[in-house]
Amino acid sequence: MKDQIKGSDLKRTPHLPHDEGGPVFNAPWEAKAFAMTVDLHKRGLFAWSEWCETLSEEIKSAQAAGDPDLGDTYYKHWLSALERMMTTKKVTDVQSLRAAKEDWRAADQHRGFGEAPVLVKGAARSEA
Amino acid sequence: MPHDHPHPHNRPLSDVELRVKALESILTEKELIDPEAIDLIVETYETKIGPRNGARVVARAWSDPAYKERLLSDATAAISELGFSGVQGEDMVVVENTDEVHNIVVCTLCSCYPWPTLGLPPVWYKAAPYRAKVVKDPRGVLEEFGVTLPEDTEIRVWDSNAELRYLVLPKRPDGTDGMTEEQLAELVTRDAMIGTDVLTAQ
Numbered sequence: 442m443k444d445q446i447k448g449s450d451l452k453r454t455p456h457l458p459h460d461e462g463g464p465v466f467n468a469p470w471e472a473k474a475f476a477m478t479v480d481l482h483k484r485g486l487f488a489w490s491e492w493c494e495t496l497s498e499e500i501k502s503a504q505a506a507g508d509p510d511l512g513d514t515y516y517k518h519w520l521s522a523l524e525r526m527m528t529t530k531k532v533t534d535v536q537s538l539r540a541a542k543e544d545w546r547a548a549d550q551h552r553g554f555g556e557a558p559v560l561v562k563g564a565a566r567s568e569a
Numbered sequence: 570m571p572h573d574h575p576h577p578h579n580r581p582l583s584d585v586e587l588r589v590k591a592l593e594s595i596l597t598e599k600e601l602i603d604p605e606a607i608d609l610i611v612e613t614y615e616t617k618i619g620p621r622n623g624a625r626v627v628a629r630a631w632s633d634p635a636y637k638e639r640l641l642s643d644a645t646a647a648i649s650e651l652g653f654s655g656v657q658g659e660d661m662v663v664v665e666n667t668d669e670v671h672n673i674v675v676c677t678l679c680s681c682y683p684w685p686t687l688g689l690p691p692v693w694y695k696a697a698p699y700r701a702k703v704v705k706d707p708r709g710v711l712e713e714f715g716v717t718l719p720e721d722t723e724i725r726v727w728d729s730n731a732e733l734r735y736l737v738l739p740k741r742p743d744g745t746d747g748m749t750e751e752q753l754a755e756l757v758t759r760d761a762m763i764g765t766d767v768l769t770a771q
Contacts, residue, residue: 466611466614466615466689468586470583470585470586470589472611472614472615473589473593473607473611474589474592475610475611475614475689476606476607476608476610476611476614477589477592477593477596477602477607479610480602480603480606480607480610481596481601481602483606484601484602486601489731490731490732493678493679493681493730493731494731496679497678497679500679504697509697510696510697511692511696511697511698512692512693512694512695512696513692515692515695516585517585520585520588520589520592523592524588524592527592527595527596532595532596532599532601533592533595533596533599537595538588538591538592538595539591541590541591541592541594541595542587542588542590542591544591545582545587545590545591545594546582546587549579549581549582549587550581552579554579558582558590560590560594
């Protein structure tokens, strides 16, 4: 029976995205977003049921905004849900998230070839 | 990297990568996450936890009738007997496939999934088409997976949620009578434990 699930069959069913038991994460950032959520939950910042609600709200609003929701954007929704959870719980706010993101962008632009970016807080602001 | 490029450049970090780094640095600074724990979680899910855990549960149930009974009456306890439990898989329900009934699992809301036994969900499980279609037309979905069931087999669809996770106990394939538990575990696929595959002895 398993032999019947071949790549050619799967291509004929474009509306049902499939995998062949491949990597569980498509990119390192997905794994990191996932792991941060698990760690925060383990430390008691939120119940898992609360997380599921936040995530499913995020997925619903992405669908409403036109995301075909084929599973490939799943961790983007995950990340947005985690950001929202952290701002709702007043762990951080949108401004701080944006500032940290711009600092990382500056660090990324200034790193040497093959080197990891080094965060300098407020770097983005002083450049602007 | 093209060889005729005069200076090597880093690939700029994408928007989502920057957002993850931003969140990570803020949470680390507030000591709400531990970078070492994060690395360990990633490693665990990438390499250690996967459908093999679930396959061992299934193989044990096929080999040991008393274990199967415990599994069907209190799956959470029976699964933790084998050492599998964790953040999202606390409340497990195992549903058994028989000649009369075929079970299939979905989470229509998001993608609740029994991680400790099956690892992380496949892409199609997280996708809207599967989540929507399996409820309306489970037989059609099964056919897309190459599974055709007899007309008179009842198909039951189980919708997972934040409190309850389902695992399908597939039918033991014919011709596997002499097999050891280990050999049996090799036959069990992830999809069979979601209910989108039917097993045969290879």
